[in-house]
Structure formats: C-alpha cells, structure tokens
Amino acid sequence: DQQVKQNSPSLSVQEGRISILNCDYTNSMFDYFLWYKKYPAEGPTFLISISSIKDKNEDGRFTVFLNKSAKHLSLHIVPSQPGDSAVYFCAASAKNNDMRFGAGTRLTVKP
C-alpha cells in the first residue's frame, strides 16, 4: 500500500521563483519525515528532515513544512536554481520501522 504519496509526477518553475513540492501520508504513526534529491545515475541524497514534534525546519534555501492534522508535508525551495533540477522523494518512518518513500516528483528549473 502506498502510505506516502506524491501526486505530482513533475513540476516546472522559472529560475529565481519558489518551488513547492507536496507529499501526503496516511500512517499516523510516522514521526520522522525526510526529503531526498536524486540526480540521474546517482543514488538519492538526503536533503532535509523534520520530526513530528516540529512544524517547520529550514536549511538555507530549503524549508520543510509539516501539517500533522492534514497528514501533509511540503518542501519549499527559494530561490530555485537550475542545479535544483532533479527528482525529489518524500519519505517517512515510524520508530523501528522501514522508511516509506513516495513515487517522486521531477523538478525542472528553467533558466
């Protein structure tokens, strides 16, 4: 079953604008959420995370928001750069359980 869903397979934004990637989950036991970025021919690399006790976490141009009541997670990239073009995976885990991943969103940032 797909406990983590990324409903937008692709997103295209202009350089300098904000990119917003969304993720929904169904398992209320998830308490740790992450975003990974993946370039072609490489494995996913960790981008940013948030625990369920927080609703926002920032790291430079990247901010993750968590809305527990809506079971919704989003990643904001401001400003977007062409080098941000990649596939972004949302992931979630519950203590001692495997991490579940969404299907990914392909972000294209146009110069």
Next chain:
Amino acid sequence: KAGVTQTPRYLIKTRGQQVTLSCSPISGHRSVSWYQQTPGQGLQFLFEYFSETQRNKGNFPGRFSGRQFSNSRSEMNVSTLELGDSALYLCASSLEGVDEKLFFGSGTQLSVL
C-alpha cells in the same frame, strides 16, 4: 569517509537466471537496507540487515533474499529472474536503523531480458 559502494553498476540477465548484488556501507554504519526503484513506483523497501540479522522485511517474494557479513557488507540475491525484476536496486546504510537518515549508493541497474 567513503560513501556507500554498490557493485556492479549495470547487469543484464535473462529470465530464469539468478543474480547477486553487493553493497559496502559507510564505515561504522551497522544497518544496511535494500530498495527497488521502478518508474512511477518510488522506492520499495526490500529488507534491512543489522549485525548480520535480517531485522525488517518488505513485501517481496522469497526469490529476493539477502545477507550481511561481519564487516557489515551486504549482498542481495534474486533467483529465477522475471522480466518485472528489471529495476534500479539501491542499497542504503545508516548508523543504527532503517528509520533514520539513510545514505544511498549509486545503485545497480538490473535489466532482465
């Protein structure tokens, strides 16, 4: 510190054959997990090994198996290959568990003809 290393990078096999993939985790990481990535399906969890023991298992048939050695290196085996097994197989390591930040290798791209 060296990252997660997976070998080989590419494999071509035919239906019915078996295949073994190898993964060397980051030094000091004791948890190794395996994922299958197919287009549109994201990363599907196969299994996790910790201290040479399988600790978590995903929803894959018994044709998929793995093991971990005392130096934390891990292998994944797929027997009686099917066309649907064509995928990118990713290995990830972490310090203690599959529920924390994972560090991924570049993957093994398996094509079954």
